[in-house]
Amino acid sequence: MSPRLTLPALFATAVLLSACASQKAPATADVAVSQAAVENAAQAGAAELAPAELTSAREKFARANQALKDRDYKLASELATQAQAEAKLAQSKATSAKATSAADAVQDNIRVLREELDRANSVNK
Amino acid sequence: MKKTFTQKTVTPLLLSLVLAVTACSSTPVTTSTLDQARTDYTAAQNGSVAQYAPNEFKAATEALNAANTAAANRDDLAKIDQLANLAKTKIATAQEVARTKQAESSLANSKDEQERIRLQARTAEAEAARRNAEQAQRDAEAAKARAEQATAATRDAQAQTSALAAQLAELKAKQTERGMVVTLGDVLFNTDQAVLTSGGMSTVQKLANILRENPDRTVLVEGFTDSTGSTAHNLELSQRRAEAVRAALAQAGIERNRVETRGYGEAYPVAGNNTAGDRQLNRRVEIVLSEAGKPIQARR
Numbered sequence: 001m002s003p004r005l006t007l008p009a010l011f012a013t014a015v016l017l018s019a020c021a022s023q024k025a026p027a028t029a030d031v032a033v034s035q036a037a038v039e040n041a042a043q044a045g046a047a048e049l050a051p052a053e054l055t056s057a058r059e060k061f062a063r064a065n066q067a068l069k070d071r072d073y074k075l076a077s078e079l080a081t082q083a084q085a086e087a088k089l090a091q092s093k094a095t096s097a098k099a100t101s102a103a104d105a106v107q108d109n110i111r112v113l114r115e116e117l118d119r120a121n122s123v124n125k
Numbered sequence: 126m127k128k129t130f131t132q133k134t135v136t137p138l139l140l141s142l143v144l145a146v147t148a149c150s151s152t153p154v155t156t157s158t159l160d161q162a163r164t165d166y167t168a169a170q171n172g173s174v175a176q177y178a179p180n181e182f183k184a185a186t187e188a189l190n191a192a193n194t195a196a197a198n199r200d201d202l203a204k205i206d207q208l209a210n211l212a213k214t215k216i217a218t219a220q221e222v223a224r225t226k227q228a229e230s231s232l233a234n235s236k237d238e239q240e241r242i243r244l245q246a247r248t249a250e251a252e253a254a255r256r257n258a259e260q261a262q263r264d265a266e267a268a269k270a271r272a273e274q275a276t277a278a279t280r281d282a283q284a285q286t287s288a289l290a291a292q293l294a295e296l297k298a299k300q301t302e303r304g305m306v307v308t309l310g311d312v313l314f315n316t317d318q319a320v321l322t323s324g325g326m327s328t329v330q331k332l333a334n335i336l337r338e339n340p341d342r343t344v345l346v347e348g349f350t351d352s353t354g355s356t357a358h359n360l361e362l363s364q365r366r367a368e369a370v371r372a373a374l375a376q377a378g379i380e381r382n383r384v385e386t387r388g389y390g391e392a393y394p395v396a397g398n399n400t401a402g403d404r405q406l407n408r409r410v411e412i413v414l415s416e417a418g419k420p421i422q423a424r425r
Binding site for chain 2: 078081082085086088089092093095096099100102103106107109110113114116117120121
């Protein structure tokens with residue numbers, strides 16, 4: 001290697017290395033965020049109310065973790081982003097199922113109350 | 126020749142190449158996943174997702190824009206699919222969040238309505254209880270009034286009965302199996318005549334009062350004589366004396382149909398006919414007062 005080429009080559013290597021290093025921290029953060037999202041979804045009851053979405057999110061998270069270990073930070077970041085989005089979907093689906101069934105229960109209760117009231121009124125008249 | 130060939134073949138070749146390149150650049154790259162994401166997004170837009178879940182809808186919009194940009198930049202299909210999938214997930218999340226908000230707002234309204242209905246039910250119950258109480262009060266008052274009426278009626282009946290008893294006692298009435306009997310003695314008639322003396326009139330007047338106060342009673346007036354004189358005369362005299370009593374009662378306002386008369390002459394003596402005193406006892410008029418609402422039994 002001629003001295004004329006040594007300096008640029010070293011420079012290029014440094015740039016590459018620093019690029020790799022700079023990708024490691026955000027990928028780690030992304031995976032951590034996706035893990036938190038999966039845990040939140042599980043706590044919201046997604047295992048029961050959005051099982052497909054939660055399973056997919058967990059699987060993506062596991063793959064992101066693996067990619068992190070394999071130092072494929074780009075893939076880790078992508079998978080973590082997908083895992084986080086799917087975990088959020090699982091959580092919001094579980095929450096909306098609970099809210100909807102609560103609203104339906106009160107509606108049912110109202111219907112029963114109305115019937116009782118109508119019956120009581122017709123008896124008293 | 127060569128030049129001609131080149132001109133003839135290269136021009137269409139170039140032209141088709143140019144066309145192909147233009148076609149590629151003008152036809153946007155897309156994938157079925159991206160198409161699906163766009164359809165989902167339009168559906169979310171048409172629903173009220175932006176209103177109920179503004180943050181999630183914004184994130185979904187950005188994700189779809191990223192996928193669209195990748196498609197416009199003709200990135201590789203895997204990359205486009207990946208971004209489109211992310212957009213789909215975020216659109217679905219926005220839909221779910223909007224659904225939650227709608228359910229929550231419906232729940233809040235329902236709870237208000239539930240309270241209103243409960244209040245109505247309680248009001249209706251209270252109203253029914255009040256009506257029942259009022260009805261019970263009215264029933265109790267009616268029962269009390271009826272009891273009072275009955276008591277008053279009993280009191281009136283008792284008062285009437287005791288008044289009657291007093292009046293009859295004054296007339297020296299005797300209780301017999303045919304009813305109370307008032308005897309008008311001979312002294313209440315002028316001798317051998319069917320004209321009442323003032324004493325007789327006074328007794329008949331008292332009898333008229335009794336009949337007025339007891340409209341459901343009637344009287345039977347029976348005339349008797351002693352055995353002196355002819356039977357025919359005695360029958361006629363006894364009948365006339367009974368009639369005289371009826372006339373006096375009629376004068377005092379008692380309807381004639383409430384007064385029956387009989388003349389028995391010398392029959393049914395109450396004493397012998399040997400002494401003047403006994404004969405005087407036989408010359409008499411007996412007035413039988415019926416029980417309330419009942420006829421008087423005939424003399425046997």
